[in-house]
Amino acid sequence: MTDPVSFADLGLNERLLKALDKHNFTTPTAVQEATIPPALYGQDLMVSAKTGSGKTAAFVLPILDKLLQRSPRNTGTRALILVPTRELAKQVFKQIKMLSSFTRLQTGLIIGGEDYNFQKVILRDNPEIIVGTPGRIVEHMEKGATDFEDLEVLVLDEADRMLDMGFTDDVLNIVAQCDLERQTLFFSATLKQRQIMKVGEQVLTNPEKIILETVRDENKAIQQQYVLADDERHKERILLWLLANEPFDKALVFTNSRESTARLGQFVSGHTGNSAFIHGELDQQERTSIMASFRSGKTKVLIATDVASRGLDISGVDLVINFHMARNGDDYVHRIGRTGRAGATGKAISLIAHNEWNLKAGISKYIKVELEHLKIKAVEGTYKGPKKVKASGKAASTKKKVKLSPKQVKQKEKAKLKAKPKGKGPKSPAKQDASVVEPGDGFGTIKKKKRPFVE
Numbered sequence: 001m002t003d004p005v006s007f008a009d010l011g012l013n014e015r016l017l018k019a020l021d022k023h024n025f026t027t028p029t030a031v032q033e034a035t036i037p038p039a040l041y042g043q044d045l046m047v048s049a050k051t052g053s054g055k056t057a058a059f060v061l062p063i064l065d066k067l068l069q070r071s072p073r074n075t076g077t078r079a080l081i082l083v084p085t086r087e088l089a090k091q092v093f094k095q096i097k098m099l100s101s102f103t104r105l106q107t108g109l110i111i112g113g114e115d116y117n118f119q120k121v122i123l124r125d126n127p128e129i130i131v132g133t134p135g136r137i138v139e140h141m142e143k144g145a146t147d148f149e150d151l152e153v154l155v156l157d158e159a160d161r162m163l164d165m166g167f168t169d170d171v172l173n174i175v176a177q178c179d180l181e182r183q184t185l186f187f188s189a190t191l192k193q194r195q196i197m198k199v200g201e202q203v204l205t206n207p208e209k210i211i212l213e214t215v216r217d218e219n220k221a222i223q224q225q226y227v228l229a230d231d232e233r234h235k236e237r238i239l240l241w242l243l244a245n246e247p248f249d250k251a252l253v254f255t256n257s258r259e260s261t262a263r264l265g266q267f268v269s270g271h272t273g274n275s276a277f278i279h280g281e282l283d284q285q286e287r288t289s290i291m292a293s294f295r296s297g298k299t300k301v302l303i304a305t306d307v308a309s310r311g312l313d314i315s316g317v318d319l320v321i322n323f324h325m326a327r328n329g330d331d332y333v334h335r336i337g338r339t340g341r342a343g344a345t346g347k348a349i350s351l352i353a354h355n356e357w358n359l360k361a362g363i364s365k366y367i368k369v370e371l372e373h374l375k376i377k378a379v380e381g382t383y384k385g386p387k388k389v390k391a392s393g394k395a396a397s398t399k400k401k402v403k404l405s406p407k408q409v410k411q412k413e414k415a416k417l418k419a420k421p422k423g424k425g426p427k428s429p430a431k432q433d434a435s436v437v438e439p440g441d442g443f444g445t446i447k448k449k450k451r452p453f454v455e
Contacts, residue, residue, distance in 0.1 A: 029054035076150030113284030221340035248319035275301035329366035
């Protein structure tokens with residue numbers, strides 16, 4: 001049995017190893033072990049790894065190592081890291097500061113919701129590394145405040161989420177301003193979406209693909225359950241019961257809209273007094289204060305939109321509740337991935353109304369995990385799941401077949417001949433037998449039933 005790989009084995013700079021040692025990081029995660037060596041070599045990478053796998057350090061460490069090994073070519077930004085949300089940008093910024101604590105490398109944070117003029121001062125100071133959200137970076141770029149002509153490394157983190165949020169044009173606009181000789185590191189939860197691959201082809205040069213645990217891989221550290229609900233009011237009763245009876249240190253409750261988040265946040269706060277809510281329309285100061293309170297444990301329950309589902313590493317979250325079921329399999333996995341992190345265990349419970357059953361079934365099929373049905377007698381409703389569909393074919397037939405005599409067979413054939421209309425042409429298409437397929441694409445014109453879209 002071989003000894004586990006250490007960070008020292010990866011050939012990182014001594015100052016980075018000193019920072020890792022200070023924070024008791026000695027063994028790289030799977031994504032770090034797979035990504036750091038080719039990244040140090042200068043290879044463009046397209047990496048797919050599930051949330052909570054340690055991919056931030058997987059691109060931060062090789063960036064820092066590269067900047068330490070080389071002198072700056074000119075005075076422009078040397079490394080740019082684009083992320084989809086302000087919260088994730090802050091988290092990446094914090095990790096860079098930690099890992100670069102024994103170096104003189106400077107990092108700037110450029111995100112929406114912060115003072116624009118103060119950010120102009122940051123850019124004038126020309127930090128080696130900039131972490132930012134696409135929209136705000138483009139704003140500064142259009143004002144001529146950025147300089148990416150000397151860029152050595154570009155990182156697109158949570159690329160799938162950035163594209164889902166409508167940042168495709170902004171990302172490509174930024175890429176067009178970057179040095180063509182740069183190294184590009186592309187991180188996404190999935191590499192199977194057509195849009196992801198299309199953008200990847202435009203920003204990467206002969207990339208090496210690294211696919212580790214993807215969003216569809218089962219997270220065995222998380223117990224996944226569902227509770228049937230009649231409607232929104234019933235869901236509220238179930239939620240209060242879960243918060244009162246399920247053991248947890250911190251709980252994250254997800255909804256599908258800002259309006260629902262605000263309404264549910266006020267509802268839960270009125271009953272528990274120890275909760276808060278967060279969504280994209282809150283100003284940055286409010287969001288920062290709420291997240292700080294939740295991280296410290298002062299706030300025990302946080303109601304959120306999907307703004308909190310991507311990239312946030314909040315220790316101690318051991319319960320995730322989907323008040324509304326996630327819209328697709330990837331979002332579901334990112335939500336529940338807020339718990340069961342770094343070797344810990346967690347529980348994810350989804351409240352399923354009649355209009356969410358098919359969505360749940362599709363997500364379950366996508367992630368290849370059968371959610372456990374949790375029945376709570378104290379708040380049990382009338383909805384029991386879909387009615388069983390009547391079996392078809394041989395299984396549906398309970399009548400015994402009666403063997404006809406030769407005489408009965410002849411009588412039956414004569415009856416059929418008499419029933420046939422004489423002198424008439426073929427039936428109209430609308431009245432033809434269902435088995436008849438009209439010419440065209442080879443599959444007829446039979447309409448398929450609509451199914452919920454699951455990525």
